[in-house]
Amino acid sequence: MGKTIILVGCGNMGYAMLKGWLAAGKLKAGEIAVVEPNETLRSRAVSHGIHAAAAPEELEASTADLVVFAVKPQMIRDVVPAYRRFMPDATFLSVAAGTSIATFEDILGTDAAIIRCMPNTPAAIGEGVMVLFANARVRPEAREFVSDLLSANGAVATVEDEALMDAVTAVSGSGPAYLFHFIECLMAAGEEAGLPAETARLLAMQTIYGAAALAKTSGEDPARLREQVTSPGGTTAAALSVLMGEDRLKSLMREAVAAAKKRSIELGA
Ligand SMILES: NC(=O)C1=CN([C@@H]2O[C@H](COP(=O)(O)OP(=O)(O)OC[C@H]3O[C@@H](n4cnc5c(N)ncnc54)[C@H](O)[C@@H]3O)[C@@H](O)[C@H]2O)C=CC1
């Protein structure tokens, strides 16, 4: 690839993205450096042969093409100024929920090339969805480079209106947690219905995986796929009358997504 990337923060999301890049062979260990104050987390990067620093002053790189911020939104104002020295060459990519381009421009100046990205943790296995919004300072070559890098993490999409990033965060950024909880609930219900724990786990996991894969690959509307499972007067109809009666699950999902969107807006305030 021949570029220099600095990953700032190698926690849950930063490391998930890094794993996706390395697994897809998008970059060599020598093309990326990590800044992470936590020694245990830093050692994960070191185990891949990557130079990992506890603080930006310890970085060996004097130039960078891309600086990726994967720290908590509340830390952005403290962390970002140390990377101003990589301007004007660097493009800055932030995955921080709620944190606007305007906040970065306030810290780095309006000359800075900034891309907001809302990823999700399946990025680690190339099955994430990475949603981008860039400011006008990002050059076309930099956009292409970032899109190509992130394609190792899964689908890459863009929004034209930055305000949509809060809804994106609520649907796909936080979304994996909803599905993990759904798996937990289906496992627990399976056990209560009499299945051994290991069987309930296998059935819940493979059913979610298989249904998602079928929904994605078949091109069928999810409602049509649901109907194909639902025999009139059968078992599925009995269960769906619980989930869909009075729009129960739909209302819950609407409330959950609205709560996440509201929190994303608050984080950016
Ligand atoms: N976890 C997720 O599923 C997603 C997280 N995000 C965003 O990713 C960002 C990181 O979230 P997580 O990875 O979940 O949190 P995390 O707490 O696992 O990772 C943040 C990392 O930043 C490190 N850090 C703290 N101070 C630092 C500094 N001065 N320089 C460099 N690194 C420093 C921490 O030691 C920690 O490892 C947040 O802004 C969040 O909104 C976005 C989408 C999904």
Ligand SMILES: O=C(O)[C@@H]1CCC=N1
């Ligand atoms: O919970 C959060 O705030 C972050 C953003 C999206 C997923 N995790």
